[in-house]
Amino acid sequence: MKRVRFSPRSSFARTLLLIVTLLFVSLVTTYLVVLNFAILPSLQQFNKVLAYEVRMLMTDKLQLEDGTQLVVPPAFRREIYRELGISLYSNEAAEDAGLRWAQHYEFLSQQMAHQLGGPTEVRVEVNKSSPVVWLKTWLSPNIWVRVPLTEIHQGDFSPLFRYTLAIMLLAIGGAWLFIRIQNRPLVDLEHAALQVGRGIIPPPLREYGASEVRSVTRAFNHMAAGVKQLADDRTLLMAGVSHDLRTPLTRIRLATEMMGEQDGYLAESINKDIEECNAIIEQFIDYLRTGQEMPMELADLNAVLGEVIAAESGYEREIATALQAGEIPVRMHPLSIKRALANMVVNAARYGNGWIKVSSGSEASRAGSVEDDGPGIKPEQREHLFQPFVRGDSARSTSGTGLGLAIVQRIIDNHNGRLEIGSSERGGLLIRAAAGAPDAGADETRRGELIAPAVSCSGCCTIKAGQARLFHLAPVSAAVLPPPARRPLAYRYTSQNSQ
Numbered sequence: 250m251k252r253v254r255f256s257p258r259s260s261f262a263r264t265l266l267l268i269v270t271l272l273f274v275s276l277v278t279t280y281l282v283v284l285n286f287a288i289l290p291s292l293q294q295f296n297k298v299l300a301y302e303v304r305m306l307m308t309d310k311l312q313l314e315d316g317t318q319l320v321v322p323p324a325f326r327r328e329i330y331r332e333l334g335i336s337l338y339s340n341e342a343a344e345d346a347g348l349r350w351a352q353h354y355e356f357l358s359q360q361m362a363h364q365l366g367g368p369t370e371v372r373v374e375v376n377k378s379s380p381v382v383w384l385k386t387w388l389s390p391n392i393w394v395r396v397p398l399t400e401i402h403q404g405d406f407s408p409l410f411r412y413t414l415a416i417m418l419l420a421i422g423g424a425w426l427f428i429r430i431q432n433r434p435l436v437d438l439e440h441a442a443l444q445v446g447r448g449i450i451p452p453p454l455r456e457y458g459a460s461e462v463r464s465v466t467r468a469f470n471h472m473a474a475g476v477k478q479l480a481d482d483r484t485l486l487m488a489g490v491s492h493d494l495r496t497p498l499t500r501i502r503l504a505t506e507m508m509g510e511q512d513g514y515l516a517e518s519i520n521k522d523i524e525e526c527n528a529i530i531e532q533f534i535d536y537l538r539t540g541q542e543m544p545m546e547l548a549d550l551n552a553v554l555g556e557v558i559a560a561e562s563g564y565e566r567e568i569a570t571a572l573q574a575g576e577i578p579v580r581m582h583p584l585s586i587k588r589a590l591a592n593m594v595v596n597a598a599r600y601g602n603g604w605i606k607v608s609s610g611s612e613a614s615r616a617g618s619v620e621d622d623g624p625g626i627k628p629e630q631r632e633h634l635f636q637p638f639v640r641g642d643s644a645r646s647t648s649g650t651g652l653g654l655a656i657v658q659r660i661i662d663n664h665n666g667r668l669e670i671g672s673s674e675r676g677g678l679l680i681r682a683a684a685g686a687p688d689a690g691a692d693e694t695r696r697g698e699l700i701a702p703a704v705s706c707s708g709c710c711t712i713k714a715g716q717a718r719l720f721h722l723a724p725v726s727a728a729v730l731p732p733p734a735r736r737p738l739a740y741r742y743t744s745q746n747s748q
Contacts, residue, residue, distance in 0.1 A: 260432065260435075261428050261429070261432050264424070264428050265421075265424055265425060265428055268420070268421070268424040269421060269424075272417060272420050272421070276413070276417070292357075293360060296357065296360045296361055296364060297364055299361070299382070299384075299396065300361055300364030300365050301364075302329075302333065302335075302396075303365065303384060303386060303388075303394060304365060304388075305321070305329075306326060306329065306330070306335065306394075333396070334396070334397045334399060335394060335395065335396055336394075336395040337392050337393070337394060337395075338392070338393045338395060339391065339392065339393070340391060340393065343383065343393035343395070346395065347374050347376070347381065347395075348372065348374070348383055348393060350374050350376075351372035351373055351374035351381070351383050352372060352373055352374075352375075353370065353371070353372050354371055354372070354373055357371040357373070358370055358371040361384065361386075365386055365387070365388070367386065367387030367388070368386075368387050369384060369385065369386050369387065370384070370385045371383070371384055372384075379397060379398050379399055380397075380398045381395060381396070381397050381398065382395075382396040382397075382398065383395055383396075384396065430458075431458065431459060431462075433458065434454075434457055434458035434462045434463075434466060435458075435462065437454055437455075437466075438454065438462075438465065438466060438469055441454055441469065441473070442469070445473055445476060447662040447663060448480075448659055448662065448663065449663065450473055450476060450477040450480070451473065453470045453473070453474075454466050454469065454470055456470075487533055487534060488534070491530045491533070491534055494526070494530060495527070495530065498523050498526055498527065501519065501523060502519075502520065502523055505519050505520055532652045532653070532656070533652065535588060535652075535656050536637065536652045536655060536656050536659070544582065545580045545581060545582055545664075546580070546581070546582070546583070547578050547579070547580050548578070548579060548580075548581055548583045548586075549576045549577060549578060549579075550577040550578075550579045550581075550586075550609055550617075551572050551573065551575075551576060551577055551609055552576075553581075553583050553586055553587060553590070554572065554590060554607060554609055554617075555572075556587060557587055557590040557591050557594065557607075558570060558594075558607055560591070561591060561594045561595070561598075567603075567605070568594065568605045568606070568607055569604070569605065569606040569607070570606070570607050570608065571606065571607075571608035571609075572607075572608065572609050573608075573609045573610060577609055577610070581664060582663075582664070585660045585663070585664075586660065586664075588656065588660065589656065589657045589660040589661065590607075592653040592654065592656055592657050593619040593654075593657055593680055594607065594619065595653065596619075596653050596654060596680075597619055597620070597621035597623075597677075597678070598621075600621065600623040600624070600677075600678070601621030601622050601623040601677055601678075602621075602622045602623055602677075603622070604620075604621060604622040604675060604677075605619075605620075605621055606619075606620045606673075607619065617681065617682050618679055618680060618681035618682070619678075619679070619680040619681075620673035620674065620675070620677060620678070620679045620680075621673060621675075621677040621678055622673065622675035622676065622677040623677040623678060624677070625672055625673075625676055625677050625678050626670065626678055631670040634654055634670060635654050635655055635657070635658035635668060636655060637652055637655040639655075654680075657680075661682055666682055667682070668680065668681070668682055669681040669682075
């Protein structure tokens with residue numbers, strides 16, 4: 250059974266909750282202190298005075314301090330009643346006068362009984378003007394004494410409530426503003442860390458806020474600079490290695506051109522090996538290049554996809570398509586998206602059994618997928634499929650570096666997209682690319698809305714001569730194309746637009 254979390258996750262919510270809790274505890278403590286040391290003593294004194302008044306009014310004789318018995322004249326008693334606003338009611342008349350709305354208070358009844366020396370019932374009626382105290386004493390059990398508290402008004406408590414509420418709101422608002430200011434550098438740090446995770450090195454963050462936060466920001470800036478330097482050194486190293494490797498490969502190619510016709514099959518085999526070496530070198534460079542600056546522009550996803558299909562649909566390879574009708578404008582780096590799509594198609598062709606399908610999503614979803622009919626990938630292996638040099642079980646018997654899908658992942662990440670892996674309709678591999686929300690902390694030139702569309706493998710794709718004008722048949726990177734792609738080909742392409 251999953252445990253339910255009641256505590257907030259963010260430091261902002263936790264700090265705000267802590268301040269509100271402390272404020273509430275402070276108010277409750279203040280209330281208890283005022284109640285026990287101010288209100289209750291005053292209430293006891295009030296009960297004592299009220300008991301003296303009732304005793305005087307309910308008896309005919311009063312005992313003075315010197316022990317003398319004083320007879321209270323009825324006229325004097327009536328005058329006191331009038332001045333104090335005290336009224337006497339029978340049980341039936343008291344109900345009609347407001348006793349039915351009065352609430353019994355055991356605490357006041359006990360105190361009044363102690364003062365009067367016998368059982369006493371006290372009820373309090375709260376009306377619009379002022380509270381009223383109703384008393385029934387043992388001195389006159391059939392009479393209710395109505396004592397209005399004219400000096401206490403119902404509206405006297407409204408300012409106290411308003412002031413207390415205003416203090417609470419000011420305290421909570423001030424705490425909220427303070428925490429927001431304190432957490433602002435942490436939010437900037439979070440956005441920058443997400444960029445570094447996608448392979449994008451942000452500019453140095455401004456160091457501000459608390460001293461501890463400034464120290465963390467300073468350490469992050471040093472780390473980002475180190476990561477950038479490491480990436481630059483790696484790129485420079487790979488560029489140097491590729492240059493040094495291509496020099497002997499070029500000499501070997503020239504040597505094969507000088508071989509006799511009787512060694513033509515051997516020269517062709519050597520040239521194929523040279524092309525494969527060049528493709529591997531290009532893949533390494535492409536993998537390093539995907540993390541660099543990529544200026545974005547608004548382009549039609551279907552048009553970019555059509556160029557890739559046109560370039561990849563030769564050499565006995567047929568590609569079924571399900572392109573969304575009309576244009577799908579997406580903010581992207583077209584060359585990088587072409588490279589990613591080409592890698593996805595080549596991956597489907599290499600490990601599938603001949604069926605490839607390329608489809609694009611609607612303008613609203615801006616998503617796509619690539620399917621094949623190969624053996625597929627086990628669910629437990631899919632999580633690691635986009636890591637560099639990681640290959641599925643079905644791919645270990647074929648040539649390759651294991652960088653094709655890693656390049657796709659880096660390109661999609663740089664466009665703020667998301668890659669998903671599943672099973673295709675024919676049991677093979679399905680790779681789906683969905684658009685991601687632009688990162689508020691990222692630079693405007695790095696924002697992307699979608700990446701690749703769907704690709705599947707099948708042999709039903711040809712290019713009609715009349716449709717060739719719809720696509721610009723731009724060359725595709727040699728890192729993702731087999732050797733025959735370097736020779737001119739006549740393409741035939743049939744597009745099946747989805748309705």
